[in-house]
Amino acid sequence: xxxxxxxxxIRRRRTGAATAALTALVAVLAxxxxxxxxxxxxxxxxxxxxxxxxxxxxxxxGTTRLISLATSAFFGVGMYAVAMLIKVMPLxxxxxxxxxxxxxxxxxVGVLTLRISGMFFVIFSFGLSEMIRELMVWWEINQTHTMxxxxxxxxxxxxxxxxxxxxxxLVFFVGWLLxxxxxxxxxxxxxxxxxVARQVGINVPFAKVTIFIVSAMFMTLTGxxxxxxxxxxxPNFAFNPLVSFTVVIMAILGGLQRLWGPVLxxxxxxxxxxxxxxxxxxxYSVLLGLVFMVIVYFLPRGLTGLLEEGWEALxxxxxLPRGLTGxxxxxxxWLSRPIELPRGIAGAIEDRWVKIMPRMPGKR
Amino acid sequence: MSAIEVILGGVIxxxxxALVAIGFNLQFGMARIVNLAYxxxxxxxxxxxxxxxxxxxxxxxAGMLFSVPVTFAAxxxxxxxxxxxxxxxxxxxxxxxxxxxxxxxGLLFVLRGGATLAFSANNRYYDYLGVPLHIFGFTFAANxxxxxxxACVFGAAIWLVLNRxxxxxxxxALAIDPVGAELVGIDVRGLSGFAFAGGGALVAVAGTLVSTxxxxxxxxxxxxxxxxxxxxxxxxxxxxxxxxxxxxxxxxAEALCSYFVDSGLTLAVAYALFLIxxxxxxxxxxxxx
Numbered sequence: 001x002x003x004x005x006x007x008x009x010i011r012r013r014r015t016g017a018a019t020a021a022l023t024a025l026v027a028v029l030a031x032x033x034x035x036x037x038x039x040x041x042x043x044x045x046x047x048x049x050x051x052x053x054x055x056x057x058x059x060x061x062g063t064t065r066l067i068s069l070a071t072s073a074f075f076g077v078g079m080y081a082v083a084m085l086i087k088v089m090p091l092x093x094x095x096x097x098x099x100x101x102x103x104x105x106x107x108x109v110g111v112l113t114l115r116i117s118g119m120f121f122v123i124f125s126f127g128l129s130e131m132i133r134e135l136m137v138w139w140e141i142n143q144t145h146t147m148x149x150x151x152x153x154x155x156x157x158x159x160x161x162x163x164x165x166x167x168x169x170l171v172f173f174v175g176w177l178l179x180x181x182x183x184x185x186x187x188x189x190x191x192x193x194x195x196v197a198r199q200v201g202i203n204v205p206f207a208k209v210t211i212f213i214v215s216a217m218f219m220t221l222t223g224x225x226x227x228x229x230x231x232x233x234x235p236n237f238a239f240n241p242l243v244s245f246t247v248v249i250m251a252i253l254g255g256l257q258r259l260w261g262p263v264l265x266x267x268x269x270x271x272x273x274x275x276x277x278x279x280x281x282x283x284y285s286v287l288l289g290l291v292f293m294v295i296v297y298f299l300p301r302g303l304t305g306l307l308e309e310g311w312e313a314l315x316x317x318x319x320l321p322r323g324l325t326g327x328x329x330x331x332x333x334w335l336s337r338p339i340e341l342p343r344g345i346a347g348a349i350e351d352r353w354v355k356i357m358p359r360m361p362g363k364r
Numbered sequence: 365m366s367a368i369e370v371i372l373g374g375v376i377x378x379x380x381x382a383l384v385a386i387g388f389n390l391q392f393g394m395a396r397i398v399n400l401a402y403x404x405x406x407x408x409x410x411x412x413x414x415x416x417x418x419x420x421x422x423x424x425x426a427g428m429l430f431s432v433p434v435t436f437a438a439x440x441x442x443x444x445x446x447x448x449x450x451x452x453x454x455x456x457x458x459x460x461x462x463x464x465x466x467x468x469x470g471l472l473f474v475l476r477g478g479a480t481l482a483f484s485a486n487n488r489y490y491d492y493l494g495v496p497l498h499i500f501g502f503t504f505a506a507n508x509x510x511x512x513x514x515a516c517v518f519g520a521a522i523w524l525v526l527n528r529x530x531x532x533x534x535x536x537a538l539a540i541d542p543v544g545a546e547l548v549g550i551d552v553r554g555l556s557g558f559a560f561a562g563g564g565a566l567v568a569v570a571g572t573l574v575s576t577x578x579x580x581x582x583x584x585x586x587x588x589x590x591x592x593x594x595x596x597x598x599x600x601x602x603x604x605x606x607x608x609x610x611x612x613x614x615x616x617a618e619a620l621c622s623y624f625v626d627s628g629l630t631l632a633v634a635y636a637l638f639l640i641x642x643x644x645x646x647x648x649x650x651x652x653x
Contacts, residue, residue: 067462112642119461120642123597124635126400126465127590131635138628241586245469252466285477292470296463297449 029165033158041157045229047270048164049222053243054250054262055171056218059178060211061248062256063187067122069244070109073129074102074216076238078223080136083149083233091153095224102220103213110209126241133239140235148234155228163225171218175259178211187211245292246273253295255302264303369502370623371616376508378615379515380573384588385595385607386522387566392593393539393602394559397447398461400468402592403585404475405435405564409571410580411483417490424492424572425514432568439564443557446471451556472586479582489579511573518569519608526604535559539602587631594638600648610649613637 003011033041053071061068081098082091089097109128113121140147178184186202198204227233246269254265269291276287299306322329343350384406391399412431416422450467454460493507526532537545538555546552570588574580595614599606614634621633641649 065458065462067465069465112639119458119601120597122461122465123593124638127594127631127635130586130590131631134629134631138626138632141628142626245466248466282481283477285480286474287477289470289473289475289477292473293446293467296467296470300453300463 026165026169030162033161038157041161043270043274045157045161045164045226047266048161048168049226050247050250050266050270051263052164052167052171052222053219053247054254054266055168055175055259056215056222057247058251058256058259058262059171059175059218060215062251063178063184063191063211064208065191066114066208067248068125068212068215069122069241069248070125070128070216071219071247072239072241072243073125073132074105074219075223075226075243076129076132076136076235076240077102077105078220078225079227079230079233079238080149080235081220082153082224082227083151086151086153091155095221098220098224099217102216106213106216107209110212111205114208114212115205126244129239129241129244133235136235136239148232150232151227151230153228157229160225160229164222167218167221167225172259174214174218179259183207183210249292249295251302253299253302255304255307257301257304257308261302261304264307366502370619372502372504373508374616374619375612376504376512376615377619378612379512379519380570380611381591381595381614382608382611383515383518383566383573384570385592385599385611386519386604387563387570388589388592389596389599389602389604389607390559390563390566392596394535395443395447395556395563396457396460396542397443397451397464397556397560398468398593399560399563400465400589401442401471401475401585402468402563402567403587403589404472404479405439405585406567406571406574406588407479407580407582407585408475409435409568410575410584411479411488411582412568413572413575414488414490414580417492424576425510428569428572431572432565435568436561436565440557440561442471442564443560447560448553448557451553472589476582476585483582485581485583487579487581488575490575492576494577505577507576511577514569514573518566522566522604536602590631591634594634598638598641598649600650603648603650606648606650 032044036044053075057068057071060066078098081101082094085094085097109124113124137147178187186197186207189200189202190197190204190207194204223238230237250265250269251262252265253269254263255261272291273288276284276291280287301308388399388402391397391402409431412434413424413427416427416430417424446467447464450463451460454463493505493510495506496503497506497509499509524532526536534545534550534555537548537550538552538559542552542556545555574584574588578584591614595607595610598613599608599610614637617633617637618630621627621629
């Protein structure tokens with residue numbers, strides 16, 4: 001159906017307005033380091049890194065509906081790539097290497113496990129970070145004889161923040177493109193029904209592995225950027241399975257129906273996590289576990305789901321209180337009913353007769 | 365230490381893995397729930413055995429008379445109150461697996477955090493039957509041999525129940541096709557709860573056995589969960605014999621690895637085996653391609 005000139009004009013104006021608003025938002029976010037305290041900036045870096053991780057996770061898992069628990073594996077690989085190579089090459093070169101390693105790892109894992117069944121992939125991704133952690137511990141103990149590494153780089157928090165922001169813009173752009181492309185549509189068909197996807201001619205393994213690699217590259221780069229944030233890293237810290245699950249829970253809390261849905265989940269969960277860690281350091285693990293369970297049980301559709309339900313409720317026609325005229329109208333309706341007279345003896349005989357002589361079916 | 369001793373040591377470890385994996389398979393293959401908190405029950409049972417032994421000097425094997433029924437009941441309650449809502453809500457098997465993974469991960473954190481609070485994160489160890497035992501000229505620790513014997517006893521009991529009783533036939537039907545099972549009059553919900561609780565009871569046995577010869581702390585659970593997952597996938601979901609063979613295979617591979625390379629790489633061995641099976645036999649060791 002061809003667009004009329006009027007529609008084209010409206011569409012262009014809308015796109016223009018949206019682009020302007022988003023540009024303004026990014027500009028405000030980019031200016032944040034010059035307005036907040038150190039603590040605020042640290043919190044924002046945390047938020048931004050989880051933002052990239054969660055949206056990157058949603059690129060793969062939101063479309064194909066396969067729960068990937070490999071986030072911490074890629075995150076840790078990125079961190080370690082920087083930590084191990086920073087002494088022999090410039091910082092941006094280490095970032096490039098990190099992306100390359102992450103992509104290669106995603107390719108191997110994806111080709112081996114994604115072509116078979118969803119469950120194999122989920123289980124493999126669950127153990128992947130734990131396995132890499134074990135290998136790293138073994139490597140560090142036997143080859144380098146140290147358990148941790150210091151990452152000293154001239155790359156301060158503001159720089160990390162700006163880079164993460166740029167990465168966040170990029171990941172959103174990729175997600176936006178994905179929702180408007182044949183490829184993204186194909187992925188959603190895979191998520192809905194893989195058999196159908198194969199029948200309509202989508203190259204299912206290729207599509208899955210490709211988007212898995214794209215998502216992994218974002219995660220690895222986030223890890224690489226965050227390496228200098230912590231200064232000192234060891235395998236147990238870099239490959240923490242909690243990161244994978246936190247990302248999933250954030251995405252679920254936010255809701256996967258919209259591209260921006262996960263954003264709603266990140267901020268409350270980070271603030272809650274900070275609060276729990278400072279207020280109840282010993283109970284942190286127990287309370288965080290309970291929070292996870294509450295979200296899975298009571299908010300399976302996430303905050304965007306709640307918003308959508310709320311919007312639906314708002315759009316329903318209002319039921320106004322009926323006021324004084326209501327009872328009057330009811331009374332009038334009652335008064336104007338036809339009067340039911342007692343049916344008398346003739347009526348009683350008629351009722352008996354009906355019972356004694358049942359009507360023949362089909363005859364009147 | 366000769367190569368044969370290494371392999372026999374692997375068989376002992378493998379018997380334990382098989383027991384852990386069979387319990388996991390009851391939960392995953394029959395009740396269709398991926399229970400990431402599975403290993404935490406192993407850890408809890410190990411601590412129960414430890415405290416009973418150190419405080420009241422109760423023999424760990426006798427202590428199982430207490431810890432196994434309690435774990436059975438606890439797991440039944442978990443199924444009844446935590447898993448049933450998810451089972452009702454899920455439309456497909458994949459959805460149920462995904463949701464149970466997330467919910468039981470929360471449970472994992474609660475249980476591990478609780479154990480750390482209650483028992484501290486220290487490594488624990490107690491000496492029970494740590495005497496050398498000479499069999500056919502080879503030397504083993506008596507507690508490890510006992511662990512293998514107990515694993516054999518429980519494995520055989522499970523096999524008998526599954527293959528020689530009506531009840532076991534119903535359980536196997538449940539593993540193959542839950543909808544079909546319901547159509548022929550099997551109480552799917554009730555039986556799933558029983559299978560889940562039975563798996564939990566088995567992991568309590570395994571936890572008690574583990575505590576007799578390994579040091580443990582509140583964080584050991586997840587490693588056993590991962591190995592159980594790998595073994596169950598390798599042997600085939602719902603296939604108990606497959607779990608047994610894959611468990612033994614994993615035990616032997618681990619023993620060889622720790623003898624020739626490094627003892628810190630056990631999980632890497634498990635995943636290497638997993639990958640080889642995926643490449644060579646993508647439907648599991650005994651699956652039909």
